Amino acid sequence: MDKTARNDVIAGLMVLAVVAVFGPATSKIFIDPRDPGFSAQDFPIGVLTLMTVLALALCARAAVRLAQSGWQLYEAGEAGPLLRYLVPIIALGFLYVWLLELFQYLLPTFLALSASLAIFGNRGLVRLVVIPAIVAAIFYVIFYGVFGLNEPAGTILSYNNDWYFRPFREFLGF
Amino acid sequence: MGIITGFETLFSGWQPVFFAILGTAIGLFAGATPGLSASAAISLLIPVTYYMETLPALVFIYTISKAASFGGSIPAILFNTPGTPQASATQLEGFPLTQQGKQGKALRMAVIASALGDTFSELLLIFGAAYIAVYAAQMGPAEYTAVYFCAFIILGSVIGESITKGLLSTLLGILIALIGFDPITAEERYTFNIDYLLDGVALVPLLLGVFVLSEVFVRVTDRGSLIGDQAIAPPSTKPEDNRVTWAEFKECAPVMARSTGYGTIIGMLPGIGAAVACFVAYAEAKRTSKHPERFGKGALEGVAAAESSNNATSGANLIPLLTLGIPGSTAAALLAGVMLIHGITIGPSVFVTSHDTIYGLFAGGLFCIATYSIVGYWGSGVIGRIIALVPAQMIYPLIFVICYVAAYALRQALFDLAVMTVFGLVGWLMKRFDFSVPAFVIAFILGNGAETSLRQAMMLDDSGALIFIQRPIALTFFAFGFLAIFLRLRQIRRHKRQRLMEGSLDE
Numbered sequence: 001m002d003k004t005a006r007n008d009v010i011a012g013l014m015v016l017a018v019v020a021v022f023g024p025a026t027s028k029i030f031i032d033p034r035d036p037g038f039s040a041q042d043f044p045i046g047v048l049t050l051m052t053v054l055a056l057a058l059c060a061r062a063a064v065r066l067a068q069s070g071w072q073l074y075e076a077g078e079a080g081p082l083l084r085y086l087v088p089i090i091a092l093g094f095l096y097v098w099l100l101e102l103f104q105y106l107l108p109t110f111l112a113l114s115a116s117l118a119i120f121g122n123r124g125l126v127r128l129v130v131i132p133a134i135v136a137a138i139f140y141v142i143f144y145g146v147f148g149l150n151e152p153a154g155t156i157l158s159y160n161n162d163w164y165f166r167p168f169r170e171f172l173g174f
Numbered sequence: 175m176g177i178i179t180g181f182e183t184l185f186s187g188w189q190p191v192f193f194a195i196l197g198t199a200i201g202l203f204a205g206a207t208p209g210l211s212a213s214a215a216i217s218l219l220i221p222v223t224y225y226m227e228t229l230p231a232l233v234f235i236y237t238i239s240k241a242a243s244f245g246g247s248i249p250a251i252l253f254n255t256p257g258t259p260q261a262s263a264t265q266l267e268g269f270p271l272t273q274q275g276k277q278g279k280a281l282r283m284a285v286i287a288s289a290l291g292d293t294f295s296e297l298l299l300i301f302g303a304a305y306i307a308v309y310a311a312q313m314g315p316a317e318y319t320a321v322y323f324c325a326f327i328i329l330g331s332v333i334g335e336s337i338t339k340g341l342l343s344t345l346l347g348i349l350i351a352l353i354g355f356d357p358i359t360a361e362e363r364y365t366f367n368i369d370y371l372l373d374g375v376a377l378v379p380l381l382l383g384v385f386v387l388s389e390v391f392v393r394v395t396d397r398g399s400l401i402g403d404q405a406i407a408p409p410s411t412k413p414e415d416n417r418v419t420w421a422e423f424k425e426c427a428p429v430m431a432r433s434t435g436y437g438t439i440i441g442m443l444p445g446i447g448a449a450v451a452c453f454v455a456y457a458e459a460k461r462t463s464k465h466p467e468r469f470g471k472g473a474l475e476g477v478a479a480a481e482s483s484n485n486a487t488s489g490a491n492l493i494p495l496l497t498l499g500i501p502g503s504t505a506a507a508l509l510a511g512v513m514l515i516h517g518i519t520i521g522p523s524v525f526v527t528s529h530d531t532i533y534g535l536f537a538g539g540l541f542c543i544a545t546y547s548i549v550g551y552w553g554s555g556v557i558g559r560i561i562a563l564v565p566a567q568m569i570y571p572l573i574f575v576i577c578y579v580a581a582y583a584l585r586q587a588l589f590d591l592a593v594m595t596v597f598g599l600v601g602w603l604m605k606r607f608d609f610s611v612p613a614f615v616i617a618f619i620l621g622n623g624a625e626t627s628l629r630q631a632m633m634l635d636d637s638g639a640l641i642f643i644q645r646p647i648a649l650t651f652f653a654f655g656f657l658a659i660f661l662r663l664r665q666i667r668r669h670k671r672q673r674l675m676e677g678s679l680d681e
Contacts, residue, residue, distance in 0.1 A: 116571035
């Protein structure tokens with residue numbers, strides 16, 4: 001199977017999809033009638049046009065190579081690691097952001113770290129519970145305690161860390 | 175002299191020196207940790223610089239990138255795994271030396287070569303950039319447009335195997351840069367009714383996504399390679415196997431000098447980077463060597479060539495940044511980001527508006543070279559052993575979570591975390607489909623500047639696009655860009671012909 005050709009076709013199509021999203025949005029850019037020379041639309045149109053031409057060229061060349069290799073698009077076992085590990089970790093990223101909105105920092109960070117350690121193949125109480133708890137706490141103290149970042153207020157669990165971090169920061173001289 | 179003022183500024187308080195030492199230490203460990211590049215470490219630490227003054231922040235970031243360049247050679251030599259892409263050529267000769275019990279010799283040659291290459295490049299930056307800046311300050315929008323065009327063409331066509339994908343990566347970066355307010359009319363563009371996009375895509379979440387999070391995604395699909403022993407071969411007991419003799423240094427000196435030259439020239443060209451420089455220098459060292467048969471079996475010249483060239487790009491990367499406002503590498507692009515955050519205008523006027531800060535930065539660079547030379551000469555084996563203690567399976571999950579904390583530190587907006595995750599996926603897709611992430615990032619940083627210059631140039635003169643032909647410097651840079659594409663196409667054709675001939679010979 002010509003994997004490069006297959007990947008090039010997919011990549012070309014993805015670029016064309018990006019152009020398809022940004023293209024209509026380009027027509028909504030306001031053009032000042034007093035604007036001499038290049039308007040606010042012209043540069044984006046130029047970029048999108050070049051992207052379209054190059055993406056079509058990439059797809060066309062790759063499609064020819066793919067046709068020569070018999071249009072084989074998939075190899076057995078290829079999707080396995082993507083479905084077992086990549087999709088969960090990407091989903092975990094979005095889930096983590098959502099949980100931060102609900103529960104503030106500590107609990108979601110502990111859960112995200114524990115889950116990511118598990119996805120990377122770590123097992124056992126120490127690696128999945130103890131280390132995430134310690135590391136989440138260390139990050140919490142450094143970023144929210146010492147540096148004074150504001151935690152997003154949780155919609156389900158909400159607490160104010162100022163009453164214990166303010167004296168700590170004053171003690172450190174910040 | 176400016177550099178004396180620079181040292182006075184560097185040592186005027188404890189912070190710049192402290193952060194220079196801290197940056198060097200972090201850079202050494204980041205470079206020595208496979209999968210954690212200088213760009214990733216810098217991206218993670220940019221939010222920390224918000225709380226620092228300008229010079230300590232710049233010195234911190236600069237020293238991380240410098241030290242990481244050398245740090246990458248440590249696992250390359252000890253574990254046959256380059257810590258950074260620019261250490262890939264070092265690995266070819268360094269690891270065979272380790273297998274012969276001569277890892278001490280290899281590491282010390284790496285330090286010496288790195289320090290010499292880095293120092294030359296730094297001195298060229300210190301004494302040359304200001305002169306170039308005087309000429310660059312006379313350039314107008316037409317000339318800048320041509321320089322940007324040339325930079326985009328080189329970025330897109332020289333990096334990687336495919337010109338098409340390189341140019342697409344560059345155009346994608348420019349497109350993302352267009353999100354937000356139009357730089358001339360302040361009209362909204364591509365915000366899709368999302369208020370957070372009015373100021374454009376924030377630099378730090380994008381950098382964290384494409385550099386760091388994408389690497390986590392790459393590693394999770396290849397997690398089988400993370401599990402394994404990182405034991406180091408026992409060192410030889412002979413003293414001469416653990417040091418570089420004067421005879422060996424003399425033999426390698428011409429190689430180091432030539433390789434430093436290659437690294438410096440390549441470092442000045444935007445986007446090409448140290449990874450290319452190390453292989454160019456390595457190939458030349460092998461070609462010109464009196465004993466080419468030693469290469470691949472532990473040739474010290476190979477280590478010297480690779481390390482002196484990859485470190486020589488470090489100072490040279492800042493020359494186009496400080497003179498033209500165009501970063502020569504992703505590390506320089508990140509440094510440009512920190513400069514923007516701290517209100518420093520990048521370009522030739524920086525030598526006037528921020529004279530003491532810039533020369534303080536240069537002094538910090540020289541201080542970093544001295545620091546990592548001393549630490550590396552006596553401590554690189556220890557660094558390697560420490561890195562070997564932490565399982566790679568645990569490093570990436572920690573990096574995963576640190577990304578979210580670091581991205582949140584920018585504006586304390588959860589939207590930035592979502593942006594970072596999206597660009598993590600974009601970065602993963604780019605790596606999977608062999609697109610160029612450095613071209614994408616540098617084009618993103620330069621995109622707005624390129625459009626502004628182009629539109630200003632068109633407004634300046636009624637001759638429209640003819641202005642680029644009427645101005646000789648602009649015409650030269652346009653010609654240079656087209657020449658770069660032509661030479662690259664010719665090189666690709668030649669490689670294809672060679673491969674066809676080799677294929678027919680095999681038959």
